[in-house]
Amino acid sequence: MKPFSAALAALLLSMVLPSGPANAAGNGPLPFDDPPGTYVPGEVIVKFKASATPQVRRAAFARQGHAILAELRVPGMARVRVDGGQTVEQAIAAYQSDPDVAYAQPNYIYQGARAPLDPLFGQVWGLKNTGQTITSQPPGSPLRYDVNYAGSNPGTPGMDIDVEAAWNTITDCSKVVVAVIDSGINYTHEDLAANMWDGREWGLPHHGWDFVDANDNPMDQHGHGTHVAGTIGAVGDNGKGVAGVCWKASLMAVRVLDKYNYGKTSNFVDGIGFAIDHDASVINMSIQGYNRRDQAYADVIEEARQNDIVVVVCSGNFALDADQQNVWPCNFSLDHGNVVCVAAIDQKDRFAYFSNYGARTVTIGAPGTNILSAGIGGDDVYYVNNGTSMATPAVAGVAALLRAHNPLFGYPDVVNAITESGRWIPTLAGITRTGKVVDAARALAFIEAPTGLTARVE
Amino acid sequence: MTRLFRYCAALLLLGALSACGSSSSSTPADRAVTLSWSQNRESGVNSAGGGYRIDIAGRDPVDVPWVPGVGTPTSTTIRLPSGRYTVVVFAYAALDAQGGRTGNESAPSQSIQVTVP
Structure with a gap:
């Protein structure tokens, strides 16, 4: 010098x-x-x-x-x-x-990292990956479940959706109605009952509608929808079970899948219409189909877009290139800006072997292997499941956090915050549109570049 | 580089570090320029610790912060001497990407050219 x-x-x-x-x-x-x-x-x-x-x-x-x-x-x-x-x-x-x-x-000024006091939260690696091993609970255990995705278990610390940092800002999504269009929800479950949508003003005491059996009782008879609901909004910090992305939520149960987990176009049209008519602003559809283009399905997705609803869907579980196949509703993401299609990653940020992919059609990734959440067969049942169905609600939960924190947000703001802020990982590059994993804290902090700048010289 | 460094140093010794590389002093001949933009929808931009920062090439940045009881303005009037300026606006908030309060900023808006006669 x-x-x-x-x-x-x-x-x-x-x-x-x-x-x-x-x-x-x-x-x-x-x-x-x-x-x-x-x-x-x-x-x-x-x-x-x-x-x-x-x-x-x-x-x-x-x-x-x-x-x-x-x-x-x-x-x-x-x-x-x-x-x-x-x-x-x-x-x-x-x-x-x-x-x-x-x-x-x-x-x-210091902040205590907000971690919920739920006994099984330590097993929910998608929300907080400490490198823990997700372990089966043997028969006779008070909480009995099996783990069946052997790869990447234990995982790598930090490879999660970074929601704990987001919880410093917000945990309550209860002003945002999230419709779980699925096999119903076990709405009496200990970790879900307090977070169910209040439909009483609509004369719907059971928190939604059953389009399979055409009644007002969308109790889950399969378990798929309950598991999805738990990832979005299992009650946080209640000393029971797990925690969802939203500790407080408003979960609308819309049953369109039967006890074998199958559904049909007409029920999807009615189910999405129900969510539109009852003020949902986020829809989770962890559903896959491989038919020719389903125009009726597309029309109601478009109606949801016109009603400012974010629709988060799964990419499907057949290890297919969705860009080259008919994969619904994932491929609606090409024509409907409110659709976010989600692939699955595992505990080490690796692409889950079963997950569909697509450089144009699949939007983003989220944890989808060895996911512990709520179940059926009792109100204190939890189980581990795998699938893009399990990845989708992590993104739907972040969408709900964003809408709760930013009441002025329209669906383009939510989708943009999720896609722009995600955490890029090499295993998603080239096989998803963003190459990113959803990141709750960064999504909340994301700020859009201002628009409409003009100048007037006096 | 060395010349600029010495120029800055000289200004510094004169107690005018902020003038190095930019100038924001105003004269009576300057013209008022009103800049306006669309409101951001993030809560953080529209609450305490949030606001907008306007960058005008060759000038000091202009801060337009959230104001208690008023909100976050989406326009401001500044005075500029004759010249041609490139202007962009950023939005900012207190929340950071780690869930803390060290702040975060948007990408710049599309730039505009402003000509002051």
């Missing part, structure tokens, strides 16, 4: 670093480069040297015109109100130059 440059660097450094005595650890003055919002405005913490008497300390505060808010438990340490038009940075610099002060620092 040239001498002139070195001198300038030193000068610049002197403006950034408060001069004065070394801190208590002997490492020099504490730098101050903390952005606003990371510390309490108008407060600093001051630690005096052991030699500083109470009189000396009081005199130091008086010179700065600051008031002591509290003496902290460490001798000679106080929390101080910064007055007199000083910034926190200026106050710290002033104290650092006081020979009686050991150090001064901002009163930093």
